Amino acid sequence: MQHVLDPTLADLKTWMTDRGQPAYRAAQVRRWLFERRAADWSGMSDLSKPIRAQLAESYQFWTTEIAKHSRAADGTEKLLLTLADGEQVECVLLRDGIRRSICISTQVGCGMGCVFCASGLDGVVRNLTAGEIVEQMLRLDRLLPEGDRLSHVVVMGMGEPLANLPNLLAALGEASAKNGLGISSRRITISTVGLPPAMRRLSEHTTHYQLAVSLHAPDDKLRQKLVPVAKQIKLDDVLAAADNYFDKSGRRLTFEYVLLGGLNDRADHAARLAELLVGRPAMLNVIPYNPVSGLPYRTPTPAATSTFCTILRRAGINVNVRFRKGDKIDAACGQLRRLSTESEGTGKRPSLVQIKDAAVT
Numbered sequence: 001m002q003h004v005l006d007p008t009l010a011d012l013k014t015w016m017t018d019r020g021q022p023a024y025r026a027a028q029v030r031r032w033l034f035e036r037r038a039a040d041w042s043g044m045s046d047l048s049k050p051i052r053a054q055l056a057e058s059y060q061f062w063t064t065e066i067a068k069h070s071r072a073a074d075g076t077e078k079l080l081l082t083l084a085d086g087e088q089v090e091c092v093l094l095r096d097g098i099r100r101s102i103c104i105s106t107q108v109g110c111g112m113g114c115v116f117c118a119s120g121l122d123g124v125v126r127n128l129t130a131g132e133i134v135e136q137m138l139r140l141d142r143l144l145p146e147g148d149r150l151s152h153v154v155v156m157g158m159g160e161p162l163a164n165l166p167n168l169l170a171a172l173g174e175a176s177a178k179n180g181l182g183i184s185s186r187r188i189t190i191s192t193v194g195l196p197p198a199m200r201r202l203s204e205h206t207t208h209y210q211l212a213v214s215l216h217a218p219d220d221k222l223r224q225k226l227v228p229v230a231k232q233i234k235l236d237d238v239l240a241a242a243d244n245y246f247d248k249s250g251r252r253l254t255f256e257y258v259l260l261g262g263l264n265d266r267a268d269h270a271a272r273l274a275e276l277l278v279g280r281p282a283m284l285n286v287i288p289y290n291p292v293s294g295l296p297y298r299t300p301t302p303a304a305t306s307t308f309c310t311i312l313r314r315a316g317i318n319v320n321v322r323f324r325k326g327d328k329i330d331a332a333c334g335q336l337r338r339l340s341t342e343s344e345g346t347g348k349r350p351s352l353v354q355i356k357d358a359a360v361t
Contacts, residue, residue: 003131004033004059005138009179015058021051027179029055034180037142060084064135077143083108083132087125089158091136093143100144101152104136106168107159112193113228114216116260118292119158127164133171137181153183156191156212162198169205176207185209191256193227194238199245208249212285213242214256217264218272226264239276246281253282259308260289261300270308274315284312287322 007015012026028046032038041056067088068080075095082088092103110117111124136157141150153175155161161168172188174180189210192199202211215235217223223230246253255277259265277284286309289299300308309319 001058001060003063003129004061005131005134006129019054030179063132079139091140091157093140099152100148100150101154102137102140102150103154103157104133105157105159106133106155106161106164110159111163112160115226116258116289116295116297127167130167130170133167134174137175150181150183151187153188160193161190162192162195165198165201172209193229194233196237196241199241203245203248208251210251210254211245212254212256213238216258218269218276222264253280255282255284256287257284258287258289259300259305261298265300265304265308267307267311270311274312274317277317278315283318283320285320285322
């Protein structure tokens with residue numbers, strides 16, 4: 001059966017009219033999905049029972065099951081979702097003041113191979129469908145009390161979003177649509193490791209979202225150790241594609257830099273990073289590393305983080321230190337999926353010997 005979150009409004013209208021129903025019934029279905037938080041077909045009380053039965057025969061309402069629901073003291077909630085084929089992905093709800101932000105995944109696993117990230121340790125399995133991406137949003141939306149709504153979307157979960165661009169754009173279209181979740185495109189951020197051809201395609205899209213580009217190093221040599229895909233992608237090309245996106249969209253750029261203790265957090269790294277970014281209308285998010293069990297990387301010291309940021313700020317770079325949330329519930333992307341997979345196998349977490357090839361020495 002087709003996922004009800006995959007068809008467009010036009011598809012649902014056609015489905016309705018083919019069955020002798022007025023086209024506006026399709027809009028009623030969407031209101032129940034995106035506004036009224038229906039749990040299943042039976043809850044759509046303004047549709048007749050026969051139509052609800054036919055919808056249930058034609059479309060799947062949910063294609064995922066919640067395998068694990070974790071909650072942290074800071075209000076962060078994380079879901080591990082089992083997909084129809086048995087694969088698993090993660091998504092997160094973050095509360096920060098009046099903000100209700102979600103972080104969603106676009107792939108099962110990840111093919112970029114960032115050595116410090118749990119998502120890519122086992123490679124990429126497949127792309128998520130647009131419906132599977134939207135379903136994460138609705139699952140998280142339903143964790144909020146009545147009257148509380150999602151305000152921001154960050155595509156920074158499992159996977160490289162720009163490697164699944166068509167399905168991602170279809171899903172974000174539902175997030176930003178007035179008859180969808182109604183979230184402003186200015187409050188939707190796509191995070192990428194930096195794939196220049198896809199970044200240029202994104203710049204031509206009719207709706208412009210915020211773009212966050214992961215750097216993690218101030219030069220190609222170190223970046224290629226941390227982000228293996230960078231062996232085929234020069235840092236200058238990534239920055240040029242980012243500049244092109246700013247020129248086409250007018251959206252201020254964000255650059256991401258995961259700070260790894262003793263590895264990319266020295267003063268000379270900060271100075272060289274400042275040289276790359278000076279003059280660009282951008283925000284730099286410095287992210288102290290969230291440790292992953294079994295990986296040899298560590299959180300930088302507060303002193304190293306402070307020095308790193310001070311050097312950048314003195315150079316005129318707009319710096320924001322992004323504080324970690326949900327670290328007590330394995331909220332870094334990929335951790336819950338990996339723990340779940342391991343528990344179904346040997347029950348043991350990987351040792352440093354098993355993953356030493358991923359380490360940067």
